[in-house]
Amino acid sequence: MFEHDFLAPFPEIFLINATIILLIYEVVLSTSKKYDYPPLVRNVSWLGLLSVVRLGGRVWENEEPYRYLITILLLAANAPLTVANLFYNNLIINNFTYFCQIFLLLNTASTIVMCLDYFKEESLNAFESIVLILLFTRSMLLMISAYDLIAMYLAIELQSLCFYVIPALKRDFEFSTEAGLKYFILGAFSSGILLFGCSMIYGFIGVTNFEELAKIFIGYKITLFGAQSSGIFMGILFIAVGFLFKITTVPFHMWALDVYEGSPTLVTTFFSIAPKISILANMVRVFIYSFYDPTWQQLFFFCSIASMILGALAAMAQNKVKRLLAYSSIGHVGYLFIGFSCGTIEGIQSLLIGVFIYVLMTINVFAIVLALRQNCFKYIADLGALAKTNPILTITLSITMFSYAGIPPLAGFCSKFYLFFVALGCGAYLLALIGVVTIFISCFYYIRFVKIMYFDTPKTWILYKPMDREKSLLLAITLFFITFFFLYPSPFFLITHQMALSLCL
Amino acid sequence: MEFAPICVYLVISLLLSLILIGVSFLFASSSSLAYPEKLSAYECGFDPLDDARSRFDIRFYLVSILFIIFDLEVTFLFPWAVSLNKIGLFGFWSMIVFLLILTIGFIYEWKKGALDWE
Numbered sequence: 001m002f003e004h005d006f007l008a009p010f011p012e013i014f015l016i017n018a019t020i021i022l023l024i025y026e027v028v029l030s031t032s033k034k035y036d037y038p039p040l041v042r043n044v045s046w047l048g049l050l051s052v053v054r055l056g057g058r059v060w061e062n063e064e065p066y067r068y069l070i071t072i073l074l075l076a077a078n079a080p081l082t083v084a085n086l087f088y089n090n091l092i093i094n095n096f097t098y099f100c101q102i103f104l105l106l107n108t109a110s111t112i113v114m115c116l117d118y119f120k121e122e123s124l125n126a127f128e129s130i131v132l133i134l135l136f137t138r139s140m141l142l143m144i145s146a147y148d149l150i151a152m153y154l155a156i157e158l159q160s161l162c163f164y165v166i167p168a169l170k171r172d173f174e175f176s177t178e179a180g181l182k183y184f185i186l187g188a189f190s191s192g193i194l195l196f197g198c199s200m201i202y203g204f205i206g207v208t209n210f211e212e213l214a215k216i217f218i219g220y221k222i223t224l225f226g227a228q229s230s231g232i233f234m235g236i237l238f239i240a241v242g243f244l245f246k247i248t249t250v251p252f253h254m255w256a257l258d259v260y261e262g263s264p265t266l267v268t269t270f271f272s273i274a275p276k277i278s279i280l281a282n283m284v285r286v287f288i289y290s291f292y293d294p295t296w297q298q299l300f301f302f303c304s305i306a307s308m309i310l311g312a313l314a315a316m317a318q319n320k321v322k323r324l325l326a327y328s329s330i331g332h333v334g335y336l337f338i339g340f341s342c343g344t345i346e347g348i349q350s351l352l353i354g355v356f357i358y359v360l361m362t363i364n365v366f367a368i369v370l371a372l373r374q375n376c377f378k379y380i381a382d383l384g385a386l387a388k389t390n391p392i393l394t395i396t397l398s399i400t401m402f403s404y405a406g407i408p409p410l411a412g413f414c415s416k417f418y419l420f421f422v423a424l425g426c427g428a429y430l431l432a433l434i435g436v437v438t439i440f441i442s443c444f445y446y447i448r449f450v451k452i453m454y455f456d457t458p459k460t461w462i463l464y465k466p467m468d469r470e471k472s473l474l475l476a477i478t479l480f481f482i483t484f485f486f487l488y489p490s491p492f493f494l495i496t497h498q499m500a501l502s503l504c505l
Numbered sequence: 506m507e508f509a510p511i512c513v514y515l516v517i518s519l520l521l522s523l524i525l526i527g528v529s530f531l532f533a534s535s536s537s538l539a540y541p542e543k544l545s546a547y548e549c550g551f552d553p554l555d556d557a558r559s560r561f562d563i564r565f566y567l568v569s570i571l572f573i574i575f576d577l578e579v580t581f582l583f584p585w586a587v588s589l590n591k592i593g594l595f596g597f598w599s600m601i602v603f604l605l606i607l608t609i610g611f612i613y614e615w616k617k618g619a620l621d622w623e
Contacts, residue, residue, distance in 0.1 A: 020609050027616045 009091065011101075012141050019134040026131070092147040095502035099495055100144045100281045107273050107359055108137045113470045114367050115266040129166050133270065136162035140278035149198040149208040152282060156194065156246070159275065160187045166270070167263035179262030186245065186255035194242025200235030213290040236291050240299060243286075247279050249337065250306035253330050260326035265373055268322055269366040272329050273359050280355060284340065284348055289503060292343065300341030305434050307334025312438040315445050319379050321369060324445065325362075328404060331442060332358050338435060339419045342426040348500035350415070350422045353492060357403075357415040357485070364400045364478040368393065371467035371475075383449065384458030393464075396479050398450045403482045405446040406439045411485035567619055578607050 112133060139158035146152040164187060168180025202208050205216060241252070248256040260268045287296055311331020318324040336358065339350035371393070372383075387394045403412035416439065423432040485492075546553045549565065585592075585600050592599075614620065 020606070023613060024609060027613045 009093075009145075012138055015134065015138045015141070019131055019138065022134070023128075023131045090148045090151040091142070091145045093145055096281070096285075096499045097145040099499050100277065101141050103356065103359075104140055104144065104274065104277050105137065107277065107363065108133065108140075108270075110363055110474050111269050111273060111366075113474055114269060114363075114370055118264075118266045118370055129169060129266075132162045132166055136274070140274060143278045144281045146282065146285075147210050149201065149210075152286070153191075153195055153198055156279075156282075157191055159278070160191055160246075163187070163271070163275070166267045167259055169267065170264050175262035176264060177262075179259045182255050183259045183263075186259075190242045190245030190252075192242075193238050193245070197235045197238025197240075197242060200231055200238060204231040204235060210285060210290045214292070217291060217293065233295070236296070237299075239286065240296060243279060243283050244303060247276060247283070247333055248330055249303040249333055250310050250330065251303065253307070253310070256330065257323055257326050260329075261320060261322045265322065265366070265370055268325075269362075269370070272325070272362050272366065276329075276333065277355055277359065280336065280340070280351065284351065284503065287340075288343060288348060294343075297341050297343060300337055301428065301431060304334050304337035304341055304431060307331060307337065308435055308438040310334075312441040315442065318445070319381070321378065321380055321382075324380065325365060325369070328442070328446075329358075329362065331438065332404075334438075335416060335419055335435060338423045338428070338431050341431070342422050342428060344422065344426050345497075345500045345504060346422045346425060348503060349493070349496045350418045352496040352499055354415040354419055356492060356496070357411045357482075360478045360481050361400055361403055361412060364396070364475060364482065365404075367471045367475050367478070368397050368400070371471050372464055380449065380452060381456070381458060383452050384456040386453040386464075390464060394453045396475055397453065399479060399483060401446040401449045405443040407443075409483075409486050411482045414486050414489060564622060571614065571619065574607070574610070578604070 112130070136159045139155050139162065143152060143155035143159060146155050164180065164184040166180075167183050168177050170176040198208070201213070205213065207213060207216070245252040245255075256271075260271060263271070287300075307330055311327050311329075311334055315324050315327035315331070318327060332354075336351055336354045339347045339354055341347070383397075386397075399410065403410035406413045406416045416435070420432045420435055423429075423435070551559070551561070581603070582600070585596065589596065
């Protein structure tokens, strides 16, 4: 009965075991008098991330096997099963989930890498944050392979619970507490709406499995006033609203700004990157596989248009970096929704490519923000005359900002081009038109970064300390991808095409 | 005859409530040893008739959260215990895994000092 049900999610099982062992290790060690309560954050984050072997003679106190990279390697190399339905059809593993999970693990690994220095600087002794991050990674792996409304909801709740805690990490900083409280309330509210939708679907249909829902909805028009059940419409509407809350699209974006701004920069990094991947993957599965219907297109069109417009217009008035990045991520989700709302295979493919490039750019930007936060890099004007103090960082940030703005040879342009191409191909002319207009508008504040760096002189000259090795490596890798993506994009196109195809089969 | 368990249930609950009230009538302190502090209701050290919006120690909240978690664990244990002959060895080990994960949480909480009321 369960021959391969424990073999296939082996990476996830490994991750959860590693998390548990790590938690016990750190709680026992850090409260033991014998070792004089060592702050264990760096240890734990390295253990959580990768092993530090003797690189050129440097020896760390604790050498333990690779953890995170093992998970990635297990997924990538081993992959005992490539297509499987597990646990009574609760989980599924196919090409889509496979590549999404690898992508997600790579991103979380790079985000943890970015935050190693952060812990040392802020002397945050909260090793629990790493455990929480590992837990929520596992929940996102589960969410990507969820094939049932119940499994999906469980994974979303696990992810949300792990996330509710970490914005409030800085206990003496009231913005942080405010962010945590707002995120908790909004997250609980949106999960409640989502669950309500799921229960209505179950009440009106009687099945919760995505595959069976897909079979039921073939050729079934879901309208509000049609002869068929309007309860299903309400149920799916609630599910959609719950998801839209979590992904910060426009009518439901209010919480994101305060949460992104108030939480510690590390946590903002996580918020911008990881939930978007997993929740978008889940949404694709739910709305394009199970509930495929043109009725939702209108809702997603509206959300996409509104997100793009708001992301472009409202970011112009911002003075603070994190709020501006929050608005830009809202705008980007609007662009990604263009691909999502078209509902074609190219649409899904463009969504996946857009997510990939968006994540790369966001990792880049947040690595720079984290590197520059020594002297409280809160306002954009703090960037003034960076070109004179740190020219290479300036070039990095300029290229990333140009990529965000969609300037031609960079990766951001490629992703946006493909998204608009798909929108035109499916007949959503208004979407493409508004998209292009908002790109022009948003160019302003992206290029304003560049202008401030090169041409402004700040009131007080700010000297930044050099960043550590890990962040510079990460910046180099992502910058390389962003700059040279257009030369050889076909591997990604092929991978995303295969992912989109395997979703629709 | 099918309602016999309900009758038993009714009798036991009636008896229990009567015992709870009756014993305090029988053994409560009478005149000589009673002073206002001793006679007042117990509310974890708070003044029972005071304004409800006073400051309180956050440990009360912690205790209630921990209670919820472990109480729900016990609630899951009940149907498992009743149906253990049907779910066999596999069901047994599934529950053990669940208990193990909760025990890990318990160890964490113990070591962090959430149980020290000090």
